[in-house]
Every structure is written in structure tokens, then in C-alpha cells.
Amino acid sequence: MSTLEKPRSEEGRVIRRPGPRETRPESAHRRRRTLEVSLAVAVPVVLVLLWQLAATQQWIDDRVYPAPSSIASDGWQRALDGELWPDVWATLKRVLAGYVIGTVAGYLLGLLMGALPLVRAALEPMMDALYVVPKLALLPIFLNMFGLGEGPQIALVAATVFFFVWISTMAAVLAVPEGHRDAGQVFGASHRQMFRHVLLPASLPAVLVGARIAAGVAVLVIVASESIAASDGLGHLIFDSRALFQNDVMFVGIVCVAILGVVFSELVRIAGRFLTPWAPRDRGRGQS
Secondary structure, X not given: OOEEEOOOOXXXXXXXXXXXXHHOHHHHHHHHHHHHHHHHHHHHHHHHHHHHHHHHOOOOOOOOOOOHHHHHHHHHHHHHHXXXXXHHHHHHHHHHHHHHHHHHHHHHHHHHHHHOHHHHHHHHHHHHHHHOOOHHHHHHHHHHHHOOOHHHHHHHHHHHHHHHHHHHHHHHHHOOOHHHHHHHHHOOOOHHHHHHHHHHHHHHHHHXXXXXXXXXXXXXXXXXXXXXXXXXXXXXXXXXXXXXXXXXXXXXXXXXXXXXXXXXXXXXXXXXXXXXXXOOOXXXXXXX
């Protein structure tokens, strides 16, 4: 950061001298990044240590809130015994299948509605009405349509992801500056070329942000759905363990859901950076 010195003459001039960020930007960036990473690690570690201390000192009832060490021990043992992986895989395959279906459908419809005003005028009121319906309320309809099994779970995730991707895609296409479109028309771009060289690269970064948000929401929705209409999966594990007062197992399931959500969202973010190298990064030097 630059510094300001007090006036040294009668004219009242202020001398601005460059600070470390200007004279040594690489070093300043490294220090800033180190501070950010340290804070990101330190805050959860301190909270976990406080939780551990509260449980061991009996400040809280460890039967209801087991110590993190007990949760880690139980989770590790269940993983070694192979009891945890079937539930993790059941949740993961539902999320992946629903996410792919919802993303493709939402992206295609968002492109159509963003690029074609008549399609947008015809469908937007109905889509807005469906969007505000809580997606979990659609589960009974999907149960009637697909019966018990994987179908309702996948359909619920797909419906949730669909609306996030549809909205972000349509908004991104509509937000493409008119100057970009005018430039394409001046150069005689066809509809296909306009889409490929103007609308797609200009809107894709915002679309991928919506897809990343949808990835996290998809995990939340499947956990709620599995707690209602599934015989396996992490959602079923969490709520079934709570009913049996196995709180260690319940927290193991919650930790697995958190890890799954973070990993899935980060994979989508990395894929987005790979697909849109021209877009500003949402982390890193540009944000420090």
C-alpha cells in the first residue's frame, strides 16, 4: 500500500511514495495469499478444538454432541469395515446423474430463451411460477411418476439443478453487450457463427458460476430426499442414525456430505477455469 507524507513545503504538496504492493507485487501477493490460507485453515481448526475441549470437559453432553475425535474414530472404522462406502456411492451416483441431466436441459432452454425473444415470452411466466415451488415438494410427484427406487431421487436433483442453470444461462445470454452482437453483425456472422463466437464465449463464465452453485445445492437436495424416500445414501444414514440415537454415525454422515459438496463444487470450478481461460478468476491474484 502506498503512503502519504505530510507537506514539506509552503505549497502544501503531498508526496505519494509507492508501498510494498507497488514495489514488490509478487512478494505482496504471496504474503496476502498466505494470510488468506492461514485464516481459512485456522478458523475451522480452532472451532473443532473448542468443540473437542467442550466435550472432554463435559461442558456439553457428549452423548448428543460427540467429541470430534470420537466422530473421526468412528468414521475411520466404518470406512475400514466397508460400511460407509455403499452410502457414499449411492448418494454420489444420484447427484452425478441428476446433475448432468439438469445441467444439459437447463443450459439448452436457457440458450433458447436468452437468444429468442418469442420463446422467452412464451415460457418465462410458466418457468418463473415453477421456479418458486420448493423442489422437495415435487418429490411426491416424482414418486408417482417413477415409483420407488433411483428415479425419484435423480429427478429431484435434475429439477433443482435445471432451474439454477436455466436462470444463469438465460441471464448471461441477455447480458451479452450489444456492442458484441453489433460487431458480429458488422462482420457478417451467421446465426451459428454469432452463437459460437459471440454469445457462447461471452456468456459461458456466468453460466459456469450458476453450474457451480447448482453443484452444492444438488448435494443438499439429495440428502433431504434420501431422508424421506430412500433406503440407502448419506441422507438416509444421517436421519436413520439420529432416530436410533447413534449420534457418532450421524455426524460421520454430515462430515461426508460436507466433503462431497466441497469436492464436487471445486471440480466444477476447476472445469470452468479450464473451459473459460479468458474469464477472470474467482480466486487468486485478481482478488487479492
